[in-house]
Amino acid sequence: MKDRKIPLNLNCGLDLAGEVLFGKWKIRLLWFINEGHKRPSELQRKIPDASRRVLNIQLKELEEHGLVSKVIYPVVPPKVEYSLTDFGKTLIPVISALGNWGDQYEVLLRARILGEMDT
Amino acid sequence: MKDRKIPLNLNCGLDLAGEVLFGKWKIRLLWFINEGHKRPSELQRKIPDASRRVLNIQLKELEEHGLVSKVIYPVVPPKVEYSLTDFGKTLIPVISALGNWGDQYEVLLRARILGEMDT
DNA sequence: ACTATAGGGGAAAAATTTATCCCTATATGA
DNA sequence: TCATATAGGGATAAATTTTTCCCCTATAGT
Numbered sequence: 001m002k003d004r005k006i007p008l009n010l011n012c013g014l015d016l017a018g019e020v021l022f023g024k025w026k027i028r029l030l031w032f033i034n035e036g037h038k039r040p041s042e043l044q045r046k047i048p049d050a051s052r053r054v055l056n057i058q059l060k061e062l063e064e065h066g067l068v069s070k071v072i073y074p075v076v077p078p079k080v081e082y083s084l085t086d087f088g089k090t091l092i093p094v095i096s097a098l099g100n101w102g103d104q105y106e107v108l109l110r111a112r113i114l115g116e117m118d119t
Numbered sequence: 120m121k122d123r124k125i126p127l128n129l130n131c132g133l134d135l136a137g138e139v140l141f142g143k144w145k146i147r148l149l150w151f152i153n154e155g156h157k158r159p160s161e162l163q164r165k166i167p168d169a170s171r172r173v174l175n176i177q178l179k180e181l182e183e184h185g186l187v188s189k190v191i192y193p194v195v196p197p198k199v200e201y202s203l204t205d206f207g208k209t210l211i212p213v214i215s216a217l218g219n220w221g222d223q224y225e226v227l228l229r230a231r232i233l234g235e236m237d238t
Numbered sequence: 239a240c241t242a243t244a245g246g247g248g249a250a251a252a253a254t255t256t257a258t259c260c261c262t263a264t265a266t267g268a
Numbered sequence: 269t270c271a272t273a274t275a276g277g278g279a280t281a282a283a284t285t286t287t288t289c290c291c292c293t294a295t296a297g298t
Contacts, residue, residue, distance in 0.1 A: 019232050051257050053256080054256055057256090064231070099132045102136035108206070113127070158245095171246090240297100242297085246293085253286070256284085260278090260279090261279105
């Protein structure tokens with residue numbers, strides 16, 4: 001990452017987890033990679049609302065943080081595959097927990113999030 | 120919140136969960152409120168790196184999303200107490216899972232997050 | 239009269255994150 | 269010959285989030 005004016009807060013486990021997880025698309029990237037969608041173009045199709053650029057950037061950060069690994073096949077046209085590292089896999093239960101919570105309260109959450117939009 | 124140029128992504132549970140959780144200080148606010156630190160001034164002391172202003176803003180969002188409730192005592196000087204709603208409490212296991220993961224891999228995470236800073 | 243306390247909010251600046259646009263390369267198929 | 273697929277990166281613009289600064293309330297204490 002670039003230079004930061006405001007120092008990172010890394011006081012507790014929550015901060016550390018947040019630091020590697022909280023980019024707009026990172027959790028979804030981890031999720032889809034875990035589901036077996038390994039190639040950048042697949043991931044882009046799975047997450048069409050994200051620009052190609054950010055996905056690349058966030059994938060690189062996930063890689064730098066050791067959550068995913070990247071294999072570049074020296075072929076043309078280029079082929080790249082991402083997969084979760086063992087470390088990355090340890091996050092899956094956590095992401096599941098988060099996703100299940102969101103699924104469970106979907107109706108409520110959607111109403112409240114959207115409800116506030118016209119306030 | 121204000122008007123948004125870029126629409127929210129609320130496709131799945133993960134998105135919904137992210138929407139209510141991913142402000143810079145929200146998870147910590149929930150955590151400390153759950154630990155019994157209810158008053159704004161306590162929370163500010165617990166999270167000294169956050170400006171007073173943002174904490175107010177994020178607390179209000181948590182309230183709008185139904186995760187915390189706010190009681191204003193009509194006394195002088197004013198007294199306010201936040202607490203988790205029943206709905207907010209359902210998030211605690213999820214936040215725990217996240218925090219435990221971060222604690223468990225603290226050394227590794229810290230090295231990788233800070234390691235990349237001088238790259 | 240001041241000051242401290244406890245809680246809050248508006249406006250604008252700063253910081254950060256995301257999006258947009260345009261560029262590279264090569265092989266295949268129309 | 270030209271478009272498409274595939275992966276990626278630089279520069280810049282836009283959007284969003286967070287910080288900073290200053291203001292307000294009312295009472296109690298000195």
